[in-house]
Amino acid sequence: MEQRSIAFIGAGNMARSIIAGLIASGYDAKKITATAPSETRLAPLQHDFGINTDSDNLRAAQQADVVVLAVKPQLMADVCLPLQAVDFSNKLVISIAAGINSARLATMLDSQLHLVRVMPNTPALIGKGMSGLYADSTLAPQDHQFASDLLQAVGEICWVKQEADINGIIAAAGSAPAYFFLFMEAIQQQAMAQGFDEQTARLLVQQTALGAAEMVQANPETDLATLRQQVTSKGGTTAEAINTFNHHHLTEIVAKAMQAAVARAQEMEQLF
Ligand SMILES: NC(=O)C1=CN([C@@H]2O[C@H](COP(=O)(O)OP(=O)(O)OC[C@H]3O[C@@H](n4cnc5c(N)ncnc54)[C@H](O)[C@@H]3O)[C@@H](O)[C@H]2O)C=CC1
Numbered sequence: 148m149e150q151r152s153i154a155f156i157g158a159g160n161m162a163r164s165i166i167a168g169l170i171a172s173g174y175d176a177k178k179i180t181a182t183a184p185s186e187t188r189l190a191p192l193q194h195d196f197g198i199n200t201d202s203d204n205l206r207a208a209q210q211a212d213v214v215v216l217a218v219k220p221q222l223m224a225d226v227c228l229p230l231q232a233v234d235f236s237n238k239l240v241i242s243i244a245a246g247i248n249s250a251r252l253a254t255m256l257d258s259q260l261h262l263v264r265v266m267p268n269t270p271a272l273i274g275k276g277m278s279g280l281y282a283d284s285t286l287a288p289q290d291h292q293f294a295s296d297l298l299q300a301v302g303e304i305c306w307v308k309q310e311a312d313i314n315g316i317i318a319a320a321g322s323a324p325a326y327f328f329l330f331m332e333a334i335q336q337q338a339m340a341q342g343f344d345e346q347t348a349r350l351l352v353q354q355t356a357l358g359a360a361e362m363v364q365a366n367p368e369t370d371l372a373t374l375r376q377q378v379t380s381k382g383g384t385t386a387e388a389i390n391t392f393n394h395h396h397l398t399e400i401v402a403k404a405m406q407a408a409v410a411r412a413q414e415m416e417q418l419f
Pocket residue numbers: 156157158159160161162182183184185188204217218219220222226243244245266267268269321322
C-alpha cells in the first residue's frame with residue numbers, strides 16, 4: 148500500500164492496536180508517529196514498534212499526510228482546538244472516535260476536511276480487526292483507497308453509505324469484542340465453579356471460542372443457526388443449555404445491549 152506519513156493523535160488502546168497491525172503487515176515504522184501527553188504511553192510504542200513519538204500534537208499533525216484522531220470523544224474538542232492552526236487542505240483526516248460526527252469534527256478543526264470516519268475494533272492488534280468506514284461523496288478516490296488499504300492491513304473492512312450506520316458498526320463490531328469477552332468470562336467462571344482450575348477453564352473457553360469462530364469463517368455457505376443445530380443433539384445436553392438461554396431471553400438481551408450502544412453513541416453526538 149501507499150506509504151503516507153501518519154500521525155496518530157492519541158496513543159491509547161485502539162491506536163496501539165492499529166499501529167501493531169500496521170507494523171506486522173509491513174508498514175514503514177518511520178512513517179508513523181504517535182502522540183500523547185505522557186511518556187508512559189509513548190515509550191512502549193517506540194520500543195515495541197520502532198515508530199516515532201511526539202508529545203506535540205500540532206507538530207505531529209503538521210508533518211503528517213494523514214492525521215488519525217484517536218483520543219477519547221470527551222477530549223476531542225480540546226485536542227482539536229490547537230489543531231485548527233494546521234492546513235488540512237492536502238491532508239486526509241481519519242477519526243476513530245465513537246459519537247462524534249463529520250460535521251462536528253469539521254467544526255472542531257475549523258476546516259473543510261478530507262475525512263473518513265472509521266469504527267475499528269481492538270482485534271486489529273493481531274490483524275483480525277473489523278472496521279466500518281464512512282466518507283461523503285467528496286472524498287477523493289485515492290484517499291478512499293488509502294483508508295481501505297490502511298484498515299485492510301489490520302483486518303476486514305466494510306464501507307457504510309450513511310454516516311448514521313457507523314453507530315450500527317459500533318454496536319455490532321467496535322464494542323462487540325467486549326461482549327464476547329464477557330460471555331467467555333461467564334463460561335470460565337462457571338467452569339471454575341464446576342471444579343476446573345483457572346488456567347484449564349480459560350483453555351476450555353478460548354479454544355472453544357476460537358474453534359467456533361473459525362468454523363463460522365470456514366463455512367460461509369452455512370448459516371449460524373445450522374452450525375448451532377449441528378451441536379444440538381435432540382434430547383441432549385446442548386438442547387438443555389440453549390433452552391435455558393432462550394428461557395432467559397438471550398436474543399432480546401443482546402438486542403437491548405446493541406440498541407443501548409447505539410443510543411449512547413447518539414447521546415455522545417449531542418454531548419461532545
Ligand atoms: N478501545 C476500543 O475498542 C475502541 C475505541 N475507539 C475509539 O478510539 C478512541 C480512543 O479510545 P481508546 O484507545 O480506547 O482510549 P485510550 O484512553 O486507551 O486512549 C486515548 C489516548 O489519548 C491520549 N491522550 C489524552 N489526552 C491527549 C492529548 N491532549 N493529546 C494527545 N493524546 C492524548 C491518552 O494518553 C491515551 O493514550 C476513542 O475515541 C474511542 O471512541 C473506537 C473503536 C474501538
